[in-house]
Amino acid sequence: MCALSGCSRLQEAALTVDEKLLRAHPLPAEVTVGQQRLQTLVAADKPARDELDRQWQERVALRTMTCTQGLSISRWASVDEVRGLPIDKACLREQDQGLQELVAYRTLGRLLQAPPLRPRVPLGKPALLNAQGQVGLSWAVTAAQAGVAVAGTWGQGKAVAVDLAAGQVLSDLPRQVGGADEVTVSPNGRVIGVSASSQPSALIAAEQGDVFWQPADETRVRAWLPDVGAVLLSRGKGPQLVVVDLTTGKSQPLFEGPKGSSSVATVAVLDGPPSRLAVALDGTVQLYALQRQGQKLEIRLVKTLVLNNSRGPVLSPLVPLRGGRLLAFASPSGLAWLDLESGDNGVWVAQPLRFGVLAKLSERALLVVAPDLRGSGPRHFSFDVEDQTLAPATLPAEAALQSSTDGRLVLRSYGKVWIGDAVALDAPQSLQSALAPYEDWRLEQQVARAVRGLQTDEIQPAPAAVTVPAPAAWPAAAAARAAPLLPRLPAGTQVHTIGVYEGERSASVGQPVRAVRVVLRPSPRPMVLVLSSYEAVSWQVTNLGAQVEAVLVSSYNPSTVSGLAGVSVQQIGRVYAYEATSPDYKRLRDLVERYTGTAEHGSFQGRYSGASFSVGGR
Incomplete structure (x- = not known):
């Protein structure tokens, strides 16, 4: 027998250097728990279990080799002696993160392959x-x-x-x-x-x-790829996309986009085999094929297509039709299409319909939304891409349609959600017949906006150097108020306001009009978007599924709005505000309420110099 300390010493001598480093600097709890969860998932699959053990030992050895460079750890070194070595803690954190990623990706791969x-x-x-x-x-x-x-x-x-x-x-x-x-x-x-x-x-x-x-980091899932055991991720801001092989944990870039761009690419998964991805950004669509050969995941750029006739960019999800041979999407010109085989593209239906929200009904039909028509509420139509017809659809009147590409229909209202996969349709109509009332309505709205613009334009001087604080609470609006200038808004509509003095300065010296990007995220309630500025701004809006009833623009210098096909955009005055505690905001809010009446003010975001904003969410 040996003394307790002697036995312990002999036991530690039997440990590998990797094991000694693990005992001296243990893995974070989340890595250990994740490893145990993964081992449970692969317990009945011996090949998968053996492969996981090999990958784990390989990464643990990399941890030791990387973080002990320049240090000598002998066979007889104790755990305490290893613990006392000047090992770079930042290196250990980086390697531990790599182990956690391996465990997470392998776990994700097992879950995606399950029924x-x-x-x-x-x-x-x-x-x-x-x-x-x-x-x-x-x-x-x-x-x-x-x-x-x-x-x-x-x-x-x-x-x-x-x-x-x-x-x-x-x-x-x-x-x-x-x-x-x-x-x-x-x-x-x-x-x-x-x-x-x-x-x-x-x-x-x-x-x-x-x-x-x-x-x-800011990692987001952009597409699930179970057929090839992979996942498409974006990391950080911008259009950059990477494909992660869930059998090896290794990643490879798929799409870079323009250098310095902060735009977000739109992605669609197409029917295979092979698995295919369509990636749209700034008026182009790139088509990729993904195929697995054993342990190797092969990615190939098939073609790049230019949206020259549909007048990109893409303003909605890409909806695959005809077994993945055709893509439907909203563009600035209306409901657009792209043939992935020929590259031909164009616009099926132009404004005034609002096509920022599209829901797939079948391989040849889409559910689309038409704007409020004389206070009757939004209407839904099934658009048949083969016959080019619109069939009125019956859906809950108070519900807002959510974009979808899988044949499920999701409709939302404040405190309610509906889910289904079928819809009652009236007899289909030709495009000309179905859209005639909306064309008349659009012309009426143009005339009304022109008249209101003459009546409500307000002049406001440039801002003073010092902002005077507003009282703690503003007096309530006068009880006797004229009827709202907007057509009747749906119940539950919220007003979301963004205000800047100017767009963020860029490297382009002397740029007269600066762009401000606004992303509208899916929300359960309809919204009116208010955009306010002193300097001229090019408001570039990307709608990811919000139900936008109208856009109200108030700017001292002329500004423009792009990205919301079929949505009414109205210049309501020259009042601007970028601080919620300023008297200017009170004046802006009073002006907005002439149009929106008693609609709830949902949010206000303001900066002196603004580059990008996000509105809405679940």
């Missing part, structure tokens, strides 16, 4: 979602190939995973899901990706409601 969490079954006409008595659900995202949805409560951070056929809650989800800007669900319904500007992104196992990865 649907619940089978996808026909749902029929959209019906109110009432998951085991959950009250106030006001948004939802569905899985493309499973009977699963993620639903949440607007403004309260509550969210649940739901079995659509049974109407049962599968799991309660972390609050960060309810507060996220973007929520996406894997095709089989087993993984939820969330991202937000105010909190870390996360990947969540839907069945348990557990977070299994929370990356340190």
